[in-house]
Amino acid sequence: MRDVYIIGTGIHPWMGFSEQVFADFAAVAVDNALKDADIEWKKIQAIMAGIFIYGGNAGHLSGQYLESIFGETGVPVVNVYNACATGSASIRMAYNSVAAGETDTALAFGADVSPKGFLTAKSDNAVQDRDVIRWKMGGMPNPIYWALECRKRMEKYDTTEEDLALVKVLMSEYGSKNPHARFKKTYTIEEVLNSVYVCDPLRLFEICPVSTGAAAVIVTADKELIAKADKAVKINATTMGSAIYGDPTIRISALSCPAVPEAPMLSESYSASRQAYEKSGIGPEDIDVLELPDNSSWHYLVYLETCGFCKDGEADKMLREGETKIGGKLPVNPSGGFSSHGEALSAQALWQVIECTNQLRGRCGERQVENPKVAMAQTYGLMGNSGTTILSV
Numbered sequence: 001m002r003d004v005y006i007i008g009t010g011i012h013p014w015m016g017f018s019e020q021v022f023a024d025f026a027a028v029a030v031d032n033a034l035k036d037a038d039i040e041w042k043k044i045q046a047i048m049a050g051i052f053i054y055g056g057n058a059g060h061l062s063g064q065y066l067e068s069i070f071g072e073t074g075v076p077v078v079n080v081y082n083a084c085a086t087g088s089a090s091i092r093m094a095y096n097s098v099a100a101g102e103t104d105t106a107l108a109f110g111a112d113v114s115p116k117g118f119l120t121a122k123s124d125n126a127v128q129d130r131d132v133i134r135w136k137m138g139g140m141p142n143p144i145y146w147a148l149e150c151r152k153r154m155e156k157y158d159t160t161e162e163d164l165a166l167v168k169v170l171m172s173e174y175g176s177k178n179p180h181a182r183f184k185k186t187y188t189i190e191e192v193l194n195s196v197y198v199c200d201p202l203r204l205f206e207i208c209p210v211s212t213g214a215a216a217v218i219v220t221a222d223k224e225l226i227a228k229a230d231k232a233v234k235i236n237a238t239t240m241g242s243a244i245y246g247d248p249t250i251r252i253s254a255l256s257c258p259a260v261p262e263a264p265m266l267s268e269s270y271s272a273s274r275q276a277y278e279k280s281g282i283g284p285e286d287i288d289v290l291e292l293p294d295n296s297s298w299h300y301l302v303y304l305e306t307c308g309f310c311k312d313g314e315a316d317k318m319l320r321e322g323e324t325k326i327g328g329k330l331p332v333n334p335s336g337g338f339s340s341h342g343e344a345l346s347a348q349a350l351w352q353v354i355e356c357t358n359q360l361r362g363r364c365g366e367r368q369v370e371n372p373k374v375a376m377a378q379t380y381g382l383m384g385n386s387g388t389t390i391l392s393v
Contacts (some may be wrong), residue, residue: 001099006391007036007229008218009354014182014211014341017116022214023065024050026111029214029347030066032280035220037229041070044218045103048090049348050110052082058143062111062346063086063147069187076103085240085379086110086295088272091217092238098221105220114210116138143207143296145252147199150298154201159301161201166194166319167297168205168339174326175340177366180351182211183340193269206297211342215350217357231361236280236374236390241272243384252382266306268386273307273378284308287390288372289359290330291352294337294377304332307378307388326369334367350379353389360393 012025012034034041043205049063058065063077082089087110094106154158166185175181187205226232240382243251246262254371264270277283292307294300304315309330318324324332335341335355348369356375358364373393382384 002101002221004095004098004219004221004235005226005229005232006217006353006357007220007225007232008033008035008039008236009357010034010036010216011180011351011354012111012214013180014213015282016182016212016343017156018113018212020113020390022055022059022111023062023069023112025212025214025335026066026109026216029111029216030070030107030109033109033216033218037038037225038234039105039218039225042073043225044073044096044107045075046097046106047075047077048093048097048106048108049077049079050350051079052112052346054113054115066109081346082240082385082387083381085349085381085385085387086346087215087351087353088238088379088389089240091219091350091353091389092240092387094217094219094379095235095238098219103303104233105218105225106349107214107216107218109214110350111214112344112346113212114344116210127350134392141174142252143202145250146207148204148250148303150201150296151228153298153302157316159316159388161193162174162189162199163301163316164203164206164297165189167294167300168192170325171294171333171337171339174334174367175336178336181336181340182342191292193252193324201250202298208295208338209342211344213341213344213347215347215354217350231393233357234392236324236392237276238389239272239275239387240270240280241270241275241386241387243268244271254374264306266302266380266386269303269306269378269380269388272386272388276368276376276390277308280390282390282392286374287330287376289334289356289369289375290332291335291337291355291375291377292332294339295343296335300332300337304376326367329367334364334369339389349377349379349387352379353391356389356391360391370380
Protein backbone atom coordinates (compact mmCIF):
# COMPACT_ATOMS: atom_id res chain seq x y z
CA MET A 1 0.00 0.00 0.00
CA ARG A 2 1.31 3.41 -0.98
CA ASP A 3 1.42 6.48 1.24
CA VAL A 4 -1.48 8.82 0.46
CA TYR A 5 -1.57 12.56 1.06
CA ILE A 6 -4.20 15.29 1.04
CA ILE A 7 -2.99 18.03 -1.29
CA GLY A 8 -6.14 20.08 -1.78
CA THR A 9 -9.25 20.94 0.21
CA GLY A 10 -12.32 23.06 -0.48
CA ILE A 11 -15.43 24.14 1.41
CA HIS A 12 -18.65 25.91 0.59
CA PRO A 13 -19.44 27.73 3.87
CA TRP A 14 -22.27 26.20 5.91
CA MET A 15 -25.61 28.02 5.73
CA GLY A 16 -29.35 27.50 6.20
CA PHE A 17 -31.89 25.93 3.84
CA SER A 18 -31.51 26.93 0.19
CA GLU A 19 -33.51 26.50 -3.00
CA GLN A 20 -30.25 26.46 -4.96
CA VAL A 21 -29.23 23.26 -6.77
CA PHE A 22 -26.96 21.11 -4.59
CA ALA A 23 -24.42 20.65 -7.39
CA ASP A 24 -23.73 24.38 -7.34
CA PHE A 25 -22.56 24.08 -3.73
CA ALA A 26 -20.44 21.05 -4.65
CA ALA A 27 -18.86 22.94 -7.53
CA VAL A 28 -17.67 25.72 -5.22
CA ALA A 29 -16.02 23.23 -2.86
CA VAL A 30 -14.41 21.20 -5.65
CA ASP A 31 -13.16 24.29 -7.48
CA ASN A 32 -11.56 25.52 -4.25
CA ALA A 33 -9.93 22.11 -3.73
CA LEU A 34 -8.48 22.12 -7.26
CA LYS A 35 -7.06 25.61 -6.72
CA ASP A 36 -5.63 24.61 -3.34
CA ALA A 37 -3.92 21.58 -4.89
CA ASP A 38 -2.85 23.67 -7.89
CA ILE A 39 -4.00 21.02 -10.36
CA GLU A 40 -6.38 20.87 -13.31
CA TRP A 41 -9.62 18.87 -13.36
CA LYS A 42 -8.17 16.37 -15.85
CA LYS A 43 -5.67 15.24 -13.18
CA ILE A 44 -8.53 13.66 -11.20
CA GLN A 45 -8.56 9.93 -11.97
CA ALA A 46 -11.47 8.83 -9.76
CA ILE A 47 -14.42 10.51 -8.06
CA MET A 48 -15.99 9.28 -4.83
CA ALA A 49 -19.19 11.24 -4.36
CA GLY A 50 -21.39 11.51 -1.32
CA ILE A 51 -25.03 10.92 -2.23
CA PHE A 52 -27.48 13.75 -1.57
CA ILE A 53 -30.50 11.69 -0.52
CA TYR A 54 -32.98 14.58 -0.64
CA GLY A 55 -32.15 15.34 -4.28
CA GLY A 56 -33.95 12.56 -6.17
CA ASN A 57 -32.12 11.03 -9.12
CA ALA A 58 -29.73 13.97 -9.31
CA GLY A 59 -28.72 13.54 -5.69
CA HIS A 60 -28.24 9.80 -6.03
CA LEU A 61 -25.95 10.42 -9.00
CA SER A 62 -24.13 13.35 -7.45
CA GLY A 63 -20.77 12.40 -8.97
CA GLN A 64 -22.14 12.42 -12.50
CA TYR A 65 -23.89 15.74 -11.91
CA LEU A 66 -20.59 17.22 -10.73
CA GLU A 67 -18.92 15.88 -13.90
CA SER A 68 -21.54 17.67 -15.98
CA ILE A 69 -20.20 20.93 -14.54
CA PHE A 70 -16.44 20.29 -14.66
CA GLY A 71 -16.26 17.96 -17.66
CA GLU A 72 -16.84 14.28 -18.36
CA THR A 73 -13.45 12.60 -18.61
CA GLY A 74 -14.41 8.92 -18.43
CA VAL A 75 -12.93 8.28 -14.98
CA PRO A 76 -14.62 5.90 -12.52
CA VAL A 77 -17.32 7.54 -10.40
CA VAL A 78 -18.76 5.93 -7.28
CA ASN A 79 -21.76 7.40 -5.45
CA VAL A 80 -21.91 6.36 -1.80
CA TYR A 81 -24.31 6.82 1.11
CA ASN A 82 -23.65 5.98 4.77
CA ALA A 83 -25.99 8.45 6.48
CA CYS A 84 -24.05 11.17 8.35
CA ALA A 85 -20.84 9.16 7.84
CA THR A 86 -21.18 9.43 4.05
CA GLY A 87 -18.14 11.69 3.79
CA SER A 88 -16.09 9.16 5.77
CA ALA A 89 -17.04 6.46 3.28
CA SER A 90 -16.10 8.64 0.30
CA ILE A 91 -12.65 9.60 1.60
CA ARG A 92 -11.97 6.00 2.63
CA MET A 93 -12.78 4.81 -0.89
CA ALA A 94 -10.61 7.53 -2.43
CA TYR A 95 -7.76 6.62 -0.09
CA ASN A 96 -8.03 2.90 -0.85
CA SER A 97 -8.07 3.51 -4.59
CA VAL A 98 -4.87 5.54 -4.42
CA ALA A 99 -3.10 3.43 -1.78
CA ALA A 100 -3.70 0.26 -3.79
CA GLY A 101 -2.30 1.83 -6.96
CA GLU A 102 -5.59 1.74 -8.85
CA THR A 103 -5.36 5.50 -9.34
CA ASP A 104 -2.79 8.16 -8.50
CA THR A 105 -5.10 11.05 -7.67
CA ALA A 106 -8.73 10.95 -6.52
CA LEU A 107 -11.46 13.34 -5.41
CA ALA A 108 -13.86 12.79 -2.51
CA PHE A 109 -16.70 15.27 -2.08
CA GLY A 110 -20.12 15.71 -0.53
CA ALA A 111 -22.79 18.41 -0.79
CA ASP A 112 -26.05 18.65 1.10
CA VAL A 113 -29.11 20.87 1.23
CA SER A 114 -30.89 19.52 4.28
CA PRO A 115 -34.67 19.73 4.64
CA LYS A 116 -36.15 22.15 7.13
CA GLY A 117 -36.60 20.84 10.68
CA PHE A 118 -34.84 18.13 12.63
CA LEU A 119 -33.81 14.96 10.82
CA THR A 120 -35.71 11.79 11.65
CA ALA A 121 -35.37 8.11 10.85
CA LYS A 122 -38.57 8.19 8.78
CA SER A 123 -38.87 10.18 5.55
CA ASP A 124 -41.87 10.16 3.20
CA ASN A 125 -41.76 11.53 -0.33
CA ALA A 126 -44.12 14.48 -0.50
CA VAL A 127 -43.64 16.28 -3.81
CA GLN A 128 -41.48 15.50 -6.83
CA ASP A 129 -40.51 18.51 -8.92
CA ARG A 130 -38.74 17.23 -12.04
CA ASP A 131 -35.77 15.24 -10.68
CA VAL A 132 -35.73 16.85 -7.24
CA ILE A 133 -37.76 15.27 -4.44
CA ARG A 134 -38.98 17.44 -1.56
CA TRP A 135 -39.15 15.32 1.57
CA LYS A 136 -41.65 15.29 4.39
CA MET A 137 -40.07 14.36 7.69
CA GLY A 138 -41.97 12.20 10.17
CA GLY A 139 -41.43 10.04 13.24
CA MET A 140 -39.37 10.90 16.31
CA PRO A 141 -36.64 13.45 15.54
CA ASN A 142 -33.02 12.87 16.50
CA PRO A 143 -32.96 15.12 19.61
CA ILE A 144 -35.37 12.80 21.41
CA TYR A 145 -32.85 9.96 21.25
CA TRP A 146 -29.98 12.21 22.28
CA ALA A 147 -31.98 13.53 25.23
CA LEU A 148 -32.76 10.00 26.43
CA GLU A 149 -29.07 9.13 26.41
CA CYS A 150 -28.12 12.42 28.02
CA ARG A 151 -30.57 11.85 30.88
CA LYS A 152 -29.04 8.41 31.43
CA ARG A 153 -25.60 10.02 31.59
CA MET A 154 -26.69 12.65 34.10
CA GLU A 155 -28.03 9.96 36.38
CA LYS A 156 -24.96 7.76 36.07
CA TYR A 157 -22.10 10.28 36.05
CA ASP A 158 -23.60 13.43 37.61
CA THR A 159 -23.23 15.45 34.44
CA THR A 160 -24.85 18.83 35.12
CA GLU A 161 -26.83 21.30 33.04
CA GLU A 162 -23.89 23.68 33.46
CA ASP A 163 -21.59 21.09 31.85
CA LEU A 164 -23.89 20.85 28.84
CA ALA A 165 -24.08 24.63 28.56
CA LEU A 166 -20.30 24.96 28.84
CA VAL A 167 -19.87 22.87 25.69
CA LYS A 168 -21.93 25.39 23.71
CA VAL A 169 -20.05 28.33 25.21
CA LEU A 170 -16.72 26.87 24.13
CA MET A 171 -17.94 25.92 20.66
CA SER A 172 -19.42 29.37 20.08
CA GLU A 173 -16.08 30.97 20.96
CA TYR A 174 -14.34 29.01 18.21
CA GLY A 175 -17.21 29.21 15.71
CA SER A 176 -17.20 33.00 15.95
CA LYS A 177 -13.68 32.92 14.50
CA ASN A 178 -14.35 30.41 11.70
CA PRO A 179 -15.26 32.00 8.34
CA HIS A 180 -16.99 28.79 7.24
CA ALA A 181 -19.27 28.55 10.29
CA ARG A 182 -23.00 29.22 9.98
CA PHE A 183 -23.39 30.58 13.52
CA LYS A 184 -20.90 33.18 14.74
CA LYS A 185 -22.55 34.47 17.90
CA THR A 186 -20.75 33.83 21.19
CA TYR A 187 -22.77 32.72 24.20
CA THR A 188 -22.49 32.86 27.97
CA ILE A 189 -23.47 30.03 30.32
CA GLU A 190 -26.51 32.06 31.37
CA GLU A 191 -27.69 32.59 27.79
CA VAL A 192 -27.47 28.90 27.03
CA LEU A 193 -29.26 27.91 30.24
CA ASN A 194 -32.01 30.42 29.46
CA SER A 195 -32.67 28.94 26.02
CA VAL A 196 -35.77 26.78 25.75
CA TYR A 197 -35.81 23.02 26.20
CA VAL A 198 -36.18 21.07 22.97
CA CYS A 199 -36.05 17.68 24.66
CA ASP A 200 -35.30 17.78 28.38
CA PRO A 201 -32.43 17.96 29.34
CA LEU A 202 -31.18 19.35 26.01
CA ARG A 203 -31.83 23.02 25.26
CA LEU A 204 -32.09 24.79 21.92
CA PHE A 205 -28.52 26.08 21.95
CA GLU A 206 -27.17 22.64 22.91
CA ILE A 207 -28.41 20.91 19.75
CA CYS A 208 -27.08 21.44 16.23
CA PRO A 209 -29.56 22.17 13.41
CA VAL A 210 -29.54 20.79 9.87
CA SER A 211 -27.55 22.89 7.42
CA THR A 212 -26.47 23.30 3.83
CA GLY A 213 -22.83 22.96 2.84
CA ALA A 214 -20.24 21.19 0.71
CA ALA A 215 -16.71 19.88 1.18
CA ALA A 216 -14.10 18.35 -1.13
CA VAL A 217 -10.74 16.66 -0.59
CA ILE A 218 -8.14 15.71 -3.21
CA VAL A 219 -5.81 12.82 -2.31
CA THR A 220 -2.78 11.54 -4.18
CA ALA A 221 0.32 9.35 -4.15
CA ASP A 222 1.88 11.33 -7.03
CA LYS A 223 5.26 12.47 -5.67
CA GLU A 224 5.42 15.53 -7.92
CA LEU A 225 2.00 16.74 -6.80
CA ILE A 226 2.88 16.07 -3.17
CA ALA A 227 6.16 17.99 -3.49
CA LYS A 228 4.52 21.10 -4.97
CA ALA A 229 1.54 21.10 -2.57
CA ASP A 230 1.25 23.70 0.17
CA LYS A 231 2.20 21.37 3.04
CA ALA A 232 0.71 18.01 2.05
CA VAL A 233 -0.93 16.09 4.90
CA LYS A 234 -0.53 12.33 5.23
CA ILE A 235 -3.54 10.06 5.77
CA ASN A 236 -2.36 7.53 8.35
CA ALA A 237 -5.68 5.69 8.50
CA THR A 238 -9.26 6.18 7.38
CA THR A 239 -11.73 3.58 8.61
CA MET A 240 -15.41 2.71 8.80
CA GLY A 241 -17.13 0.98 11.71
CA SER A 242 -20.57 -0.57 12.15
CA ALA A 243 -22.59 -1.43 15.23
CA ILE A 244 -21.71 -4.37 17.47
CA TYR A 245 -24.47 -6.60 18.84
CA GLY A 246 -25.33 -5.74 22.43
CA ASP A 247 -24.61 -2.00 22.13
CA PRO A 248 -26.61 -0.28 24.92
CA THR A 249 -27.14 2.92 22.89
CA ILE A 250 -30.77 3.71 22.10
CA ARG A 251 -30.32 3.63 18.34
CA ILE A 252 -32.16 6.16 16.20
CA SER A 253 -35.12 4.42 14.50
CA ALA A 254 -35.38 1.91 17.39
CA LEU A 255 -37.50 2.12 20.51
CA SER A 256 -35.45 -0.02 22.86
CA CYS A 257 -31.94 -1.11 23.76
CA PRO A 258 -30.38 -4.11 25.54
CA ALA A 259 -31.13 -4.17 29.27
CA VAL A 260 -27.65 -5.54 29.94
CA PRO A 261 -24.83 -4.02 27.85
CA GLU A 262 -22.82 -6.58 25.91
CA ALA A 263 -20.81 -4.14 23.78
CA PRO A 264 -19.40 -0.61 24.08
CA MET A 265 -21.70 2.36 23.79
CA LEU A 266 -21.80 3.88 20.28
CA SER A 267 -20.03 0.71 19.22
CA GLU A 268 -19.76 1.74 15.56
CA SER A 269 -17.54 4.67 16.62
CA TYR A 270 -15.67 2.53 19.14
CA SER A 271 -14.91 0.12 16.29
CA ALA A 272 -13.92 2.78 13.74
CA SER A 273 -11.55 4.55 16.14
CA ARG A 274 -9.89 1.32 17.31
CA GLN A 275 -9.38 0.24 13.71
CA ALA A 276 -7.74 3.58 12.99
CA TYR A 277 -5.43 3.33 16.01
CA GLU A 278 -4.35 -0.15 14.99
CA LYS A 279 -3.81 0.67 11.30
CA SER A 280 -1.92 3.90 11.95
CA GLY A 281 0.07 2.85 15.00
CA ILE A 282 -1.16 6.10 16.53
CA GLY A 283 -3.11 6.06 19.79
CA PRO A 284 -5.41 8.59 21.44
CA GLU A 285 -2.48 9.82 23.55
CA ASP A 286 -0.75 10.96 20.33
CA ILE A 287 -3.58 13.14 18.99
CA ASP A 288 -2.93 16.91 19.04
CA VAL A 289 -6.27 18.04 17.54
CA LEU A 290 -9.62 16.25 17.62
CA GLU A 291 -12.78 16.94 15.62
CA LEU A 292 -15.73 14.92 16.94
CA PRO A 293 -19.46 14.97 16.13
CA ASP A 294 -21.05 17.30 18.69
CA ASN A 295 -24.59 16.95 17.33
CA SER A 296 -25.51 17.87 20.89
CA SER A 297 -23.59 18.75 24.05
CA TRP A 298 -24.09 15.14 25.14
CA HIS A 299 -22.20 13.90 22.08
CA TYR A 300 -19.21 16.08 22.88
CA LEU A 301 -18.84 14.37 26.24
CA VAL A 302 -19.62 10.78 25.33
CA TYR A 303 -17.36 10.72 22.25
CA LEU A 304 -14.31 11.60 24.29
CA GLU A 305 -14.98 8.39 26.21
CA THR A 306 -16.11 6.21 23.30
CA CYS A 307 -12.96 6.99 21.32
CA GLY A 308 -10.66 6.29 24.26
CA PHE A 309 -9.50 9.77 25.26
CA CYS A 310 -10.62 9.21 28.84
CA LYS A 311 -12.44 6.64 30.93
CA ASP A 312 -16.24 6.48 31.12
CA GLY A 313 -17.63 9.38 33.11
CA GLU A 314 -14.41 11.43 32.98
CA ALA A 315 -15.17 13.71 30.02
CA ASP A 316 -17.02 16.23 32.21
CA LYS A 317 -13.88 16.70 34.31
CA MET A 318 -11.75 17.19 31.18
CA LEU A 319 -14.16 19.89 30.02
CA ARG A 320 -14.40 21.68 33.38
CA GLU A 321 -10.62 21.73 33.86
CA GLY A 322 -9.99 23.21 30.40
CA GLU A 323 -8.21 20.17 28.99
CA THR A 324 -10.30 20.30 25.79
CA LYS A 325 -9.66 23.99 25.08
CA ILE A 326 -7.14 25.32 22.60
CA GLY A 327 -3.97 25.37 24.69
CA GLY A 328 -5.18 22.43 26.77
CA LYS A 329 -4.11 18.80 26.74
CA LEU A 330 -6.44 17.90 23.84
CA PRO A 331 -8.05 20.72 21.82
CA VAL A 332 -11.48 19.47 20.77
CA ASN A 333 -13.43 21.00 17.87
CA PRO A 334 -11.40 24.19 17.40
CA SER A 335 -13.57 24.56 14.29
CA GLY A 336 -16.58 25.38 16.47
CA GLY A 337 -17.99 21.92 15.81
CA PHE A 338 -21.42 20.97 14.55
CA SER A 339 -22.71 23.36 17.20
CA SER A 340 -21.47 26.29 15.08
CA HIS A 341 -22.09 24.71 11.70
CA GLY A 342 -24.96 22.23 11.84
CA GLU A 343 -25.37 18.91 10.05
CA ALA A 344 -24.91 18.72 6.30
CA LEU A 345 -25.27 14.97 5.83
CA SER A 346 -22.97 13.97 2.98
CA ALA A 347 -20.45 16.78 3.53
CA GLN A 348 -19.83 16.92 7.27
CA ALA A 349 -17.29 14.12 7.69
CA LEU A 350 -15.19 15.59 4.88
CA TRP A 351 -15.52 19.02 6.45
CA GLN A 352 -14.12 17.59 9.71
CA VAL A 353 -11.14 16.14 7.81
CA ILE A 354 -10.57 19.52 6.19
CA GLU A 355 -10.65 21.27 9.56
CA CYS A 356 -8.01 18.84 10.82
CA THR A 357 -5.96 19.36 7.67
CA ASN A 358 -6.13 23.13 8.06
CA GLN A 359 -4.89 22.83 11.66
CA LEU A 360 -1.94 20.69 10.54
CA ARG A 361 -1.19 23.23 7.80
CA GLY A 362 -1.34 26.14 10.24
CA ARG A 363 -4.20 27.88 8.46
CA CYS A 364 -6.65 28.51 11.30
CA GLY A 365 -5.73 32.00 12.47
CA GLU A 366 -7.06 32.93 15.93
CA ARG A 367 -8.21 29.38 16.62
CA GLN A 368 -4.96 27.73 15.56
CA VAL A 369 -3.60 25.00 17.83
CA GLU A 370 0.11 25.48 18.47
CA ASN A 371 2.31 23.28 16.27
CA PRO A 372 0.04 20.20 15.89
CA LYS A 373 1.53 17.10 14.28
CA VAL A 374 -1.35 14.59 14.46
CA ALA A 375 -5.09 15.17 14.09
CA MET A 376 -8.16 12.96 14.16
CA ALA A 377 -11.65 13.38 12.72
CA GLN A 378 -14.51 11.23 13.99
CA THR A 379 -18.11 11.16 12.78
CA TYR A 380 -21.11 8.88 13.01
CA GLY A 381 -24.35 8.20 11.17
CA LEU A 382 -27.74 6.56 11.36
CA MET A 383 -28.09 2.80 11.96
CA GLY A 384 -24.53 2.13 13.08
CA ASN A 385 -22.30 3.98 10.59
CA SER A 386 -19.09 5.63 11.74
CA GLY A 387 -15.83 6.86 10.29
CA THR A 388 -12.44 7.82 11.71
CA THR A 389 -9.58 9.51 9.87
CA ILE A 390 -6.13 10.09 11.39
CA LEU A 391 -3.77 12.58 9.72
CA SER A 392 -0.22 13.77 10.29
CA VAL A 393 2.51 16.09 9.04
